[in-house]
Amino acid sequence: MMFALADFSVITPDFGLLFWSALVFILFWFLIGKFAFKAIGEALRDREQNIQEALDAAEKAKAEMANLQAENDRLLAEAREEKAKILKEAKEAGNTIVADAKTKAKDEANKLLSNARVEIDNQKKAALQEVSNEVGNMALEIAEKVIKKELASSKDHQTLVNKLVEEIKLN
Amino acid sequence: MCLLALNLSAQHNHDGHDHDGHDHSGHSHDDHGHSHDTHHTLGCGLHSAHGGEFDPGATAFHHIADANIYSIGPFGIPLPCIPFVPGEGFDFFLSSKFHYDGHGTGSNAYNRFVLDGGTMKRITDESFPDGLVEGVEVGHDDEGHTAVCYNNKLYPVDKKSTADGGIFGGGITSWYDFSMTKNVMSMIIVFLIFFFIFRAIAKRYKQRPDKAPSGIQGLIEPIFVFIQDEVAKPFLGKHYLKYLPFLMSLFFFILGLNLWGQIPFLGGSNVTGNLAFTAVLAIFAFFVVNLSGNKHYWEHIFNMPGVPGWVKIILTPVEALGLFIKPITLALRLFANITAGHMVIIIFVSFIFIFGNNGASKVGAYGAALPTVLLTMFMMAIELLVAFIQAFVFTILTTSYLSAAIDEGHEHEGAH
Numbered sequence: 001m002m003f004a005l006a007d008f009s010v011i012t013p014d015f016g017l018l019f020w021s022a023l024v025f026i027l028f029w030f031l032i033g034k035f036a037f038k039a040i041g042e043a044l045r046d047r048e049q050n051i052q053e054a055l056d057a058a059e060k061a062k063a064e065m066a067n068l069q070a071e072n073d074r075l076l077a078e079a080r081e082e083k084a085k086i087l088k089e090a091k092e093a094g095n096t097i098v099a100d101a102k103t104k105a106k107d108e109a110n111k112l113l114s115n116a117r118v119e120i121d122n123q124k125k126a127a128l129q130e131v132s133n134e135v136g137n138m139a140l141e142i143a144e145k146v147i148k149k150e151l152a153s154s155k156d157h158q159t160l161v162n163k164l165v166e167e168i169k170l171n
Numbered sequence: 172m173c174l175l176a177l178n179l180s181a182q183h184n185h186d187g188h189d190h191d192g193h194d195h196s197g198h199s200h201d202d203h204g205h206s207h208d209t210h211h212t213l214g215c216g217l218h219s220a221h222g223g224e225f226d227p228g229a230t231a232f233h234h235i236a237d238a239n240i241y242s243i244g245p246f247g248i249p250l251p252c253i254p255f256v257p258g259e260g261f262d263f264f265l266s267s268k269f270h271y272d273g274h275g276t277g278s279n280a281y282n283r284f285v286l287d288g289g290t291m292k293r294i295t296d297e298s299f300p301d302g303l304v305e306g307v308e309v310g311h312d313d314e315g316h317t318a319v320c321y322n323n324k325l326y327p328v329d330k331k332s333t334a335d336g337g338i339f340g341g342g343i344t345s346w347y348d349f350s351m352t353k354n355v356m357s358m359i360i361v362f363l364i365f366f367f368i369f370r371a372i373a374k375r376y377k378q379r380p381d382k383a384p385s386g387i388q389g390l391i392e393p394i395f396v397f398i399q400d401e402v403a404k405p406f407l408g409k410h411y412l413k414y415l416p417f418l419m420s421l422f423f424f425i426l427g428l429n430l431w432g433q434i435p436f437l438g439g440s441n442v443t444g445n446l447a448f449t450a451v452l453a454i455f456a457f458f459v460v461n462l463s464g465n466k467h468y469w470e471h472i473f474n475m476p477g478v479p480g481w482v483k484i485i486l487t488p489v490e491a492l493g494l495f496i497k498p499i500t501l502a503l504r505l506f507a508n509i510t511a512g513h514m515v516i517i518i519f520v521s522f523i524f525i526f527g528n529n530g531a532s533k534v535g536a537y538g539a540a541l542p543t544v545l546l547t548m549f550m551m552a553i554e555l556l557v558a559f560i561q562a563f564v565f566t567i568l569t570t571s572y573l574s575a576a577i578d579e580g581h582e583h584e585g586a587h
Contacts, residue, residue, distance in 0.1 A: 009236040009290070010510055012333035012341030013447030016253070016349040017237060021442075021451035024358040028365070028424050029455075033416030036369035040395060041415040043376035050381045 136165040215320035217310030225529040227521035231514045235441040237354045238289030239266040240275050244436050247271060250356060252291060253349040254284060254331075261349070266291075268303060280304040280319065285328065287317050289353075292328035293346045294319055299326055334447075354448065357440035361427040369423075398422050402567045406574035414573060417459055421452060422566040429509060429558030433551065443561070444509035446502065453502035456569040461494065464576040471575075497572055501565055508561050512554040519546045 143161050213219055241248040249267035256262070262282055269277025275289030282301050283294040287309045299321070308320040319326040331348035333341030351359075372388050384392045403411040403418055428442040442448050470476060472490040475483060522543045527536025 007236065007330075008232050008339070010441065010445045010506070011339045012335045013445070013450050014237075014331050014333045014341075015347045016331070017352065017354055017445060017447035018334060018451055019349060020351065020355040020358065021448045022455075024355070024362050025420070025424060025451060025455060028362050029417060029420040032362075032366055032369050032423075033420040036373040037416040037419040038412070039373040040369070040376055041399065041412050041419075043373075043380055044392075044396065044399065045412065047381050 132165075132168055135168055139165060139168070213308040213310040213320055214323055215308070215318070215325040217308060217312060217318055217320050217325075219310050225521070225524045227518050227525065230521055231517040233288060234439065234517050235444055235510055235513045236290065237352045237441075237445060238275060239286060239291050239350055239352055240271060240289050241353050241356055241438050242275075243438055247273070247275065250353065251351045252284070253351065254282075254291065254293070255347040255349055256293070256345065257347075266350075270305075276309050278305065278307060278309075280307045280321070285309050285319055287328070290330075291348055291350065292317055292319075292330060293344075294326045295329050295345055296326045353438055353440050354442045354445060357428060357431055357438065357442050358448075361424070361431050365423055365427055395419065398563075398566060402563075402570050406567075406570045407577065410577055414459075414463075414570075417455075418566055418570055421456070421569060422562050425452070425505065425565055426558060426562035429562060430555075432509070432513070433554055433558060439513075441509065441513055443505055444513055446506045449502040449506040452505075452565070453498035456501060456565075456572070457495075457498040460497075460569065460572045460576050463573060465579070467579060468576045497568075501568060505561050505565050508557055512550070512557055516547055516550050516554070519543055519550060522546075 140161065143157070239250050239252055241250055249265045252262070252264055252266050252268075254262050262284075264281060266277075266286060268279060268281040269284075269286035270279045271277040271286050271289075275286060277286035279285075280294065280299070281303050283299050284291050285294065285307060286292075292309075299319075304321065306321070309317065310320065312318050312325075317328050319328055329344040329346060330341070331346060332343045333339075335341045368387060368391065372391055375385075375388050398419060399411070399415065403415055407414055425443055428440075428448075431437070432440050432442060432444070472494065473487055475486050475490070478486060520543060522539045523536050524530070526539035527533065530536070
């Protein structure tokens with residue numbers, strides 16, 4: 001037989017080591033396992049979830065940003081269109097107003113002009129009438145004076161004078 | 172195991188503990204200078220453990236064994252001895268009572284216990300006085316059995332009881348040893364180291380959640396996440412968090428003790444290479460797996476669905492045996508890997524003493540030193556790898572057994 005020192009003792013499980021191994025492993029399992037490993041496992045799980053959520057939120061924010069950008073672009077384009085439309089309309093309105101004003105002014109001017117013409121005609125006619133009347137009267141007076149001197153009232157003369165006056169009036 | 176067989180067949184005296192590095196730096200080296208030429212002879216015809224030819228096998232066995240002394244460098248720190256003798260009860264004393272030498276062999280007996288190469292033995296003879304007895308010689312008789320010589324009278328001794336039922340040469344004797352041995356101390360130290368590390372880390376996770384890991388947290392997190400994501404989650408799915416504490420405890424306890432045992436000059440304790448320790452872990456794994464087993468699991472063992480009756484007669488005993496074979500292989504795999512690694516390193520170091528003819532040939536010793544150092548460095552690198560691999564393998568296999576036990580059977584219905 002071999003000497004006791006040379007025993008391959010590691011293969012013969014002695015009761016003390018069985019007992020202490022079990023005790024220390026249970027301590028390890030319950031103290032470190034329950035309080036540290038479980039806590040670390042949960043912390044890692046939570047962190048994983050948080051990271052996933054953060055990534056998802058970032059993705060969502062990115063999509064939202066893209067949406068917002070598109071919306072902005074659309075609004076901007078719309079605004080531009082609106083502006084152009086308004087400008088065009090304003091221009092048109094302005095043109096119309098100017099044209100209207102021009103027409104109106106022209107009409108007014110024409111009206112004024114024609115009025116003036118009518119007035120002038122009228123005044124001219126009145127003046128001529130007056131002049132002819134005046135001239136008639138003056139002629140009559142002249143004639144009267146002439147006739148008074150030379151002739152008594154003669155019908156022929158009267159008629160002649162009237163005829164003359166008529167002719168003058170016609171002129 | 173080949174080495175074991177080799178060494179068992181070769182019967183040698185234990186001798187020549189002159190190797191460096193392995194928890195024996197405390198030897199009184201004066202003894203060794205001449206130990207190779209004279210056989211130390213004690214009283215009563217006993218032989219000292221330290222004489223005769225150098226025996227690397229015995230050296231290796233001694234160095235992977237548990238001890239009642241913790242040797243750190245040149246210091247042999249005494250440890251609490253707690254023997255239990257049926258009928259007499261527990262005893263409690265420090266191993267310093269034995270007044271041991273550098274080899275862990277004591278010159279005192281205490282309450283009929285003696286220390287032989289770091290291991291307690293009990294004198295069975297009732298006539299031997301109780302209490303502290305000085306001037307005791309512990310040695311080996313011609314047949315190699317340990318015996319004690321006191322007052323020129325020879326006393327036989329009993330080894331502690333072991334739970335192997337005599338299969339591996341142990342068995343129940345007159346006493347049990349519940350001492351806090353080197354292995355127990357190593358377990359407690361590793362437990363405390365991990366306790367403080369993980370308490371700090373857990374606190375950090377709580378205090379600053381959702382922050383990038385820093386410091387020791389950053390060192391442990393990748394390992395933790397590796398086991399969690401490569402082992403726990405793929406096998407256990409949504410149940411992983413429930414079993415995470417157990418699996419992580421297995422992994423980190425095994426890993427820590429594997430690494431602790433590889434630190435030179437720090438006792439070189441061999442906890443994970445001791446069948447008692449690996450058996451305890453395997454027993455825990457057995458209970459956790461089988462207590463988690465659902466109806467589906469037991470049905471597959473005792474009444475395999477979709478299999479003809481006559482096949483069941485063969486299959487059921489095989490499956491039932493498998494229940495026990497699984498944890499047994501777990502225990503043996505870890506034990507054999509770690510023990511083999513330690514033994515190979517010790518054998519490599521022994522080359523120096525073999526080629527140096529146990530101190531007689533300086534040329535041989537120096538010549539062997541360089542290749543030995545290179546081989547040992549290579550082996551230690553492998554052992555470092557094995558420390559991780561074996562912790563991982565133990566954990567992943569336990570997880571796979573657990574996965575089979577809690578599997579609902581929906582996922583791979585077609586596989587059966």
